Amino acid sequence: MDNKLSINFNDEEISLTKEDQKLFQKLIEERKAKLAKGTIEDYLRMLEKMKELEKKEEIILHHVHEEYQPRLVKTLSGRIKKIPTVELWQHKSCGQCGHIPGYISSLYWIMNELNIPYVDDTNQTSCTAWNYYGSGTSNSIAITAVFLRNMHVAYEKNAYPLIHCGTSFGDYKECRYLVVMSDEIRNKVRAILKKIDRDIVIPEELVHYSEWLHVMRYEIAERKKFNVSNIKVAVHAACHTYKLMSEDYTYDDNILNGIRPAPTSSIVLALGAKLVDYSNWYDCCGFGFRHILTEREISRSFAYFRKIKPIVEETQADVLITHDTGCVTTLDKSQVVPLAHGYKETIPVIADSQFAALAMGAHPFRICQLHWHIADWKNLLNKMEIDWQSAWDDYKKYIEELKKGAKPFLLIPPPRKLQPRIRDERKNLNGEE
């Protein structure tokens, strides 16, 4: 690659050396980090008000108490955040569960390996932010009530919410801000929740699963079975984890100079893989909610020409790792059409949980469910020295057994130590027992 970036502006050629480009980018990132420190005041005010509302018994705060065995991280703002590590209420993502199930099965498998109890609940809805952000078919009251309904269920189960989806995580940060700061929203939502026999329960911390992987990375790395030191990994951080209410996501001075999000990059580093950098790291994946479904051309173009192609050209990475449903889907599925048009650049796209599970020796298909992904992962597995062909043969055999009526293998969580707070004897919606 040319060592210079040159552009022509009003017939004048302006050029920047690669070193200057890097310095320029670093300065911009540092400025952003400082800027967020300026905006944190509002966020801290919200956290203070949340405690005041708890004292007035207007809300119940779901604290990250000691039984959740919290670990501390620093957020962009410098605030210390508590990340629970056990007894987790798995807040599943509607996108990943629908068509990239290996994301979640890998996470559950890792927790089982680490003997971490959790709840896989059927009394959960998605955040419904797909309608809120994507199509304007929700509103602030509905979206906040949905958030609080789910949070109340987790509180009843005495398990701490661990949010799988980047959008749900960002949306819940926004909802929490609104319900705490706006009396009007709080009162309206309270009235609705009362009718379904629920209270306003707000988690003290909102936690994305990538933050859990971040704090657990050394335990995970200890259980590594495959050497990944020759694997080059590019990371895409999901916009809604670190741009939507940017103050409240994990940063670490030792990871990417503390000026870019730490999770996902940190697990890659802990596992001993080579983390590679690329110029468009800040760009989104091209998902766009409605666009990924009904205006796919723009999603596809953005994903390929702003992410996939530059990543492959600049880094020759072996895999692109991210931590959100929409990002995995968009970056993975958007490679088919450009390849059909003769473009050559392609890279497998998987979640951080899948990469970690693979390194720990999880079955690539029974657990990591790689067959749901499109971009070719065979080279990656070959380089990791995982015998994917035998694993695939084994999976096909398993499928044949299932077809004959065999019982499916299920990931059963380790026994819980905490008991549910409230027995499930709720009234139904007509007020009857």
Add this chain to the structure above:
Amino acid sequence: MMDYEYYLARLNEDGWYYGGLPGLQWETEQARKQNREFLKKIVDELYNDERFHEFYYACINCGNCTSVCPPFRFVDFEPRIVVQKIMHAKDEPELLYQMMDQYIWACFQCYSCWDICPAHNNPGGLVLILKEIAVKNGLDSSKKALEPYSKIVYKIMTTGTQITPDMHTTIALFRDWGPHKAELAKNIRIDRKAVPVPSMNGVMDKSWKVDERTMKELMYIHKEAGVWDSIKKTLKDVVDMIEETAKEKGIKNG
């Protein structure tokens, strides 16, 4: 007093006007068709939204938001324009209308603009409010934008989950996934049975098993929060289906 006719006349055929939205002839025509009171009502709905003052301060026109905006690179959309039009919407509501009738639907809602704005504006959040207002008022653009999207709206509002495995059983959706899609569709039922997550194992019509009561609570929330009523002008058929499903579960609207 502002001369409304004068301002409308300035919306020339190329769609150029204050702040400039070139090439938006369709939107210009739509704005011309509306009466002043309706346009003012839309501005009031925006300014009175409880989120508005969290999302809007004042635009300093620096363009940082546009520089990081993904749609800006591929289509005609600028978050800077959005905030500028909103800043002037009280005096010139037709400009806001021109923009919200189609233009805003290009937004990815990624919030890069909010992350970067030195004035703490949240252009993505403002677009979100404008989309809700567009849907509520049944703007033609919202009908056009959401028509192919109605199955998703229905799924979310009735089950709380969206992209579901049964959507992959036909070739229509996601056909640009290539041969993989056909293979996926062929084996999806048995592959779902091999997903080892208990709440997801074998489930085809939702992302995971959702309790009956959970779905009822969700529908109740949407009804009470006025979501069904607010989308009727844009997605009447979808609301009819949602109400029918809710009725079967014992929840009535109104």
